[in-house]
Amino acid sequence: MTLPAPEHLFFVCGPTASGKSARALEIAAELNGEIVNADAFQLYRGLEVLTAAPPAEDREKCPHHLYGVLSPDQPIEAMAYLRLVVPVIGEILGRGKTPVITGGSGLYLKFLSHGPSPLPPGEPALRAELDAVPLEELVGRLQALDPLEAARTDLQNRRYVSRALEVCLLAGVPCSTLRDDWEAATAARASKLRGILISRPRPELHDRIARRTRQMLDGGAIEEVARLQNPAPGLEKAIGYGEIRRHLAGEIDRAECEALINAATRQYAKRQDTWFRRERWLKEDRHGI
CATH class of the missing domain: 1.10.20 (Histone, subunit A)
Structure with missing residues (x-):
């Protein structure tokens, strides 16, 4: 599989709730671009509220790709994502547009930006x-x-x-x-990559997380999880899924469910920020939305 040329791509990265989707829309407008999903959970359909997928009004402003393309029982991992996304990017480039890749799944973004590791899987x-x-x-x-x-x-x-x-x-x-050999190849590729890392003060990010969690629970995430049957193993790791399952089972009330989701999301956002800051080619974007 041949990766797309790095200079033809633009990446919008950042921790959860930092405003990646809105920023990607702005950049797509500037670069005559189309948006490509790099969030593992937003690949699934029927979970748009739980996974904070871009709303319909955003998708009407600009073409969006690889959102809701998998049924919830389909497993997915980074290499399978790469096989999905490379042809989509090829089609976008064929139209003379710029692929604007955004999402919070660091490994998916790493496979696309640098290529998969050549180390063989364990036996x-x-x-x-x-x-x-x-x-x-x-x-x-x-x-x-x-x-x-x-x-x-x-x-x-x-x-x-x-x-x-x-x-x-x-x-x-x-x-x-x-x-x-791989590090040398990825260093050469990284020198041509373009992208930003959205940075927000921690108190502001935590406030955004709390507001989004409340909106998620009010907006139908509980009903989405209740309808879900036989989810793929990886999907069960989505923040909010386990907490809502416990709430539906009567183990915790709505307030505790919300508090647990907030705490898990803050921890995840911290891990994401640490991951993305190792990617030195990303330019820090302090302006936010």
């Missing part, structure tokens, strides 16, 4: 075999196969050592070679 049989080997033996095998990776790995951390050795065995080349 259960090999993992079980390595788990049965003493750490000292794992370290010796890693040092023999890939001394460079061994030198930069915490050799007291069994998980790190086992994973580095697993990569060497599965790929047939040193783990360090895969990592270094």
Whole structure:
């Protein structure tokens, strides 16, 4: 799969409730663009309130892509998202428009901006075999196969050592070679990427989160969750889903449900902000909406 040229894309990133959707609309208008979703949960239909998907009036102002394209029982992960989004971006570029990618799923954005990691996924049989080997033996095998990776790995951390050795065995080349080649390629790609990171003072962001949570619960999120049958495993991780399920089961009242969603959302927003700030190519946007 060939990734789209980075200079043709524009990314609007930021923590949840920071105003990404509205800012993406403004930028799409400036760049003759079309908006592309990079939020894992907004890919699902029937959960527009719970996932804070862009409202109909926003979609009328500008074409929006990959919102509500999956049924709630369909699993999705970053590589599957990449297979969905690359053809959509190709069509947008073919129309002479700029794809404006926005969403809060850091790994989805990372796969599109930099490409997926070349490291092979774990193999259960090999993992079980390595788990049965003493750490000292794992370290010796890693040092023999890939001394460079061994030198930069915490050799007291069994998980790190086992994973580095697993990569060497599965790929047939040193783990360090895969990592270094990929980092060089992604650095070259990052130099051509364009995008912003919406930044808001923490008290303001927390206030926006609280208002959005209240609007979500008042606006139909409880009914959406009540109608949901056999959700995909990943969908159950959506903030609000578990809390609303507990409320529907009578375990917590509406006020506690709201408080728990607010707390979980604030924690998630902090993790998102930390993730995005590692992407040095993103320019901080302090203006907000």
